[in-house]
Amino acid sequence: MRRWQAALTLSLLMVLSCFLWARTSAHAGLLLVAVKGDQSVGIVDSRTNEKLAEVAEDGVTGHELTVSPDGRTAYVPIYGNAGVGEPGTDGHNMVVIDLASRKVIGNVDFGKGVRPHCPVFGPKNGLLYVTTELNRSVTIIDPKTLRIVGSVPTDQDQSHMLVISHDGHRGYTANVGPGTVSVLDLDARKTIAVIPVSGQVQRIAMSVDGSKVFTSDQTKPQLAVIDTATNKVAQWVPLPDLGYGTAVTPDGKWLIIANPLIHKVSALNLSTMKVEHIIDVPVRPQAILVNPNNQFAYASCDKSRKVAVINLSDWTVKDLIDVGPGADGMAWAKAE
Numbered sequence: 586m587r588r589w590q591a592a593l594t595l596s597l598l599m600v601l602s603c604f605l606w607a608r609t610s611a612h613a614g615l616l617l618v619a620v621k622g623d624q625s626v627g628i629v630d631s632r633t634n635e636k637l638a639e640v641a642e643d644g645v646t647g648h649e650l651t652v653s654p655d656g657r658t659a660y661v662p663i664y665g666n667a668g669v670g671e672p673g674t675d676g677h678n679m680v681v682i683d684l685a686s687r688k689v690i691g692n693v694d695f696g697k698g699v700r701p702h703c704p705v706f707g708p709k710n711g712l713l714y715v716t717t718e719l720n721r722s723v724t725i726i727d728p729k730t731l732r733i734v735g736s737v738p739t740d741q742d743q744s745h746m747l748v749i750s751h752d753g754h755r756g757y758t759a760n761v762g763p764g765t766v767s768v769l770d771l772d773a774r775k776t777i778a779v780i781p782v783s784g785q786v787q788r789i790a791m792s793v794d795g796s797k798v799f800t801s802d803q804t805k806p807q808l809a810v811i812d813t814a815t816n817k818v819a820q821w822v823p824l825p826d827l828g829y830g831t832a833v834t835p836d837g838k839w840l841i842i843a844n845p846l847i848h849k850v851s852a853l854n855l856s857t858m859k860v861e862h863i864i865d866v867p868v869r870p871q872a873i874l875v876n877p878n879n880q881f882a883y884a885s886c887d888k889s890r891k892v893a894v895i896n897l898s899d900w901t902v903k904d905l906i907d908v909g910p911g912a913d914g915m916a917w918a919k920a921e
Contacts, residue, residue, distance in 0.1 A: 615918040617659055618885055619647045622910025634894060634904045640687050642680055649914035651704040656919040657684055662701035662715055669745050669761045675700050684918055693731050703746045709753035716747050739767040740776045748791045759789040759800050766800060768816050778816040782809045788830050793837035801828030822858055825851055830872040835879045843870035843884055850884050862900040866893040874915040885912040
């Protein structure tokens with residue numbers, strides 16, 4: 586009887602271990618971080634939170650990045666050496682990194698200084714959309730050929746960040762200095778509305794159902810909630826301090842918001858539209874990324890070399906990853 590019980594217990598433990606391994610592996614991947622101070626892309630193993638490598642960008646410098654849907658290739662626009670709207674160099678290219686070999690394998694030259702910044706893959710057509718601020722546009726690139734195949738005007742300066750609807754028909758840019766959001770028809774490749782928001786805005790995110798777009802007011806500690814049916818600001822949500830990078834959790838329940846001036850991350854309940862959790866993180870959180878299994882949020886902290894790993898089940902910082910100076914934009918590369 587004791588042998589039978591021991592064998593049964595061992596079998597159950599093996600089944601449980603296999604289940605947990607499969608669950609973890611199903612959403613395992615690489616966390617990529619644009620490290621501005623090193624002019625590189627940091628590659629982090631999401632299972633161990635260890636930095637595996639860094640890849641030199643061969644340019645000054647990438648602020649944001651994205652990964653191809655197959656998880657094999659990263660695209661890093663080379664923005665320049667200054668913040669948005671500030672004097673400095675004007676980046677004119679985007680580098681392409683093979684994640685297996687960890688080498689730059691391609692380049693897109695925009696032909697002149699355009700400060701390319703935020704790259705987003707179209708969810709349906711597989712094209713790559715990149716904000717090109719000095720052209721007041723979003724440039725469209727075929728990632729297979731690395732050729733520029735078109736552009737969409739934003740009709741605004743400093744179109745810094747971009748989000749695309751899940752059906753791929755609409756794009757929304759946060760135009761920092763003008764304090765507006767441009768609504769783009771990506772099929773017709775034209776601007777269909779410019780939404781006044783504030784004296785200045787930063788970053789942008791979209792609800793899972795596509796009914797709302799969020800951007801942070803930079804003149805007051807509040808978040809603008811835009812109704813995508815009317816293309817108007819429908820609501821203002823008070824924040825503990827000025828917001829910055831944002832990301833919606835995959836389950837659609839929370840908007841995670843960086844508050845860089847007070848070194849915190851806030852969690853906005855999208856049902857109640859109230860901030861319900863405030864988490865201490867290292868100095869100057871910038872960008873936010875949530876992993877596909879809705880388990881962790883990552884906050885890159887620009888002035889501290891760290892990425893904070895926030896456990897979304899208990900709203901605590903689980904780990905701090907040292908990625909290098911000037912940690913900024915992040916992307917997720919799924920495991921093959």
